Amino acid sequence: MSAKLEFTQEVQKIAGFSKALSHPVRVYILQKLSKMGSCCYSGDLVEELPVGRSTLSQHLKELKYAGLIQGEINPPYIKYCINRKNWEEAKQLFSSFLNETEIAEASCEVQAISEHQ
Amino acid sequence: MSAKLEFTQEVQKIAGFSKALSHPVRVYILQKLSKMGSCCYSGDLVEELPVGRSTLSQHLKELKYAGLIQGEINPPYIKYCINRKNWEEAKQLFSSFLNETEIAEASCEVQAISEHQ
DNA sequence: AAATCATTTCGTAATTTTGCGAAATATCAA
DNA sequence: TTGATATTTCGCAAAATTACGAAATGATTT
Numbered sequence: 185m186s187a188k189l190e191f192t193q194e195v196q197k198i199a200g201f202s203k204a205l206s207h208p209v210r211v212y213i214l215q216k217l218s219k220m221g222s223c224c225y226s227g228d229l230v231e232e233l234p235v236g237r238s239t240l241s242q243h244l245k246e247l248k249y250a251g252l253i254q255g256e257i258n259p260p261y262i263k264y265c266i267n268r269k270n271w272e273e274a275k276q277l278f279s280s281f282l283n284e285t286e287i288a289e290a291s292c293e294v295q296a297i298s299e300h301q
Numbered sequence: 302m303s304a305k306l307e308f309t310q311e312v313q314k315i316a317g318f319s320k321a322l323s324h325p326v327r328v329y330i331l332q333k334l335s336k337m338g339s340c341c342y343s344g345d346l347v348e349e350l351p352v353g354r355s356t357l358s359q360h361l362k363e364l365k366y367a368g369l370i371q372g373e374i375n376p377p378y379i380k381y382c383i384n385r386k387n388w389e390e391a392k393q394l395f396s397s398f399l400n401e402t403e404i405a406e407a408s409c410e411v412q413a414i415s416e417h418q
Numbered sequence: 419a420a421a422t423c424a425t426t427t428c429g430t431a432a433t434t435t436t437g438c439g440a441a442a443t444a445t446c447a448a
Numbered sequence: 449t450t451g452a453t454a455t456t457t458c459g460c461a462a463a464a465t466t467a468c469g470a471a472a473t474g475a476t477t478t
Contacts (some may be wrong), residue, residue, distance in 0.1 A: 189349055191325040195332065202322035207466085208308040211316045211398075219401050226425060232306055239467050241426055246465095259475045260424045275399040281328075282392040284336050324436085343455060356437050358456055363435095376445045377454045 198281055201274045204250035209233055209243050214252060214266070223256075223265035315398055318391045321367035326350055326360045331369060331383070340373075340382035 191199075205211055213229060216222065230240050244264065247253040251270040255262045308316075322328055330346060333339065347357050361381065364370040368387040372379045 189351070191329060195325050195328045199323055199325045199328045202319045202328070205319035206316055206323045208312050208316045211312045211319070212308060215312065215398065215401065218399075234306070235466090236468060237425070238427080238469075242466075245426085257474095260422090262425065271399075278395050278399060281332065282335075282388075282395060284332065344453095352436090353438060354455070355439075355457080359436075362456085374444095377452095379455065 194277065194281075197273075198277050200250060201252070201277065204247055204252055207243065207246075209235055209240070210247055213243065213247065213264075217253060217264065217266045218271065221265070223263045225261050225263060227261070311394065311398075314390075315394050317367060318369070318394065321364055321369055324360065324363075326352055326357070327364055330360065330364065330381075334370060334381065334383045335388065338382070340380045342378050342380060344378070 205214070212233065216224060216229075226237070226240060226244060230237050233240060235243070244253065244255070248255065251267055252274065253264050254267045255264045322331070329350065333341060333346075343354070343357060343361060347354050350357060352360070361370070361372070365372065368384055369391065370381050371384045372381045
């Protein structure tokens with residue numbers, strides 16, 4: 185019945201980080217925070233983004249859970265910024281994942297199949 | 302009431318590719334296919350992966366929808382391999398997204414907050 | 419003590435994702 | 449034509465995601 189392998193840590197981590205990056209709101213936040221070490225407040229973000237405060241809060245929670253951001257409590261504000269350690273790890277993981285490729289050109293002669301839905 | 306920006310194409314594409322990468326089964330498939338231009342069949346994958354045939358088929362469909370793989374029909378098999386053009390695009394997008402950072406060290410003095418759930 | 423402020427948590431609803439087995443499809447072999 | 453094969457599609461259920469407004473939290477100011 186075959187081995188039905190467990191996924192490696194690497195595969196699981198890539199899937200986990202990708203999940204955190206799988207919503208435009210979260211990509212936007214990370215893009216903003218990763219630029220030259222900037223930080224920002226939930227209140228700043230809600231002005232720019234097409235979601236309400238509570239929804240934004242949930243997205244921030246997801247990013248914290250994934251380890252990609254961290255918040256410094258500074259009442260009554262919370263200052264968010266990138267979690268550099270994990271951001272570096274994500275960077276490294278994606279980099280090696282995406283670059284395992286190369287070589288071999290004409291492996292599959294293409295052919296678009298099906299559409300979604 | 303503030304501008305409530307639209308997301309850029311870049312942000313949307315990153316979110317879209319990330320969504321495709323947000324499940325271990327799909328990361329595994331891509332990891333396998335991206336290595337030295339290899340191809341494989343649904344039947345090979347179902348031996349290795351802890352999901353049934355119909356579920357695997359759905360994951361392959363997601364990857365096709367995202368444009369990351371393509372299948373060459375070769376009855377009674379379908380040979381799957383990476384869609385190089387879009388894989389390169391994803392590579393480039395993630396690379397510039399993840400590397401916009403750098404500079405600035407002590408922006409936020411850390412502090413782990415909350416747990417998930 | 420009461421009011422204010424930024425933010426999160428709660429409760430709820432709509433939608434999407436993930437998974438399965440059964441049935442359908444399409445092609446080749448007997 | 450019948451049977452076998454590889455894969456997908458269908459129908460369904462359980463769980464997760466996304467979103468909202470209302471209420472709660474925690475700290476400061478009046």
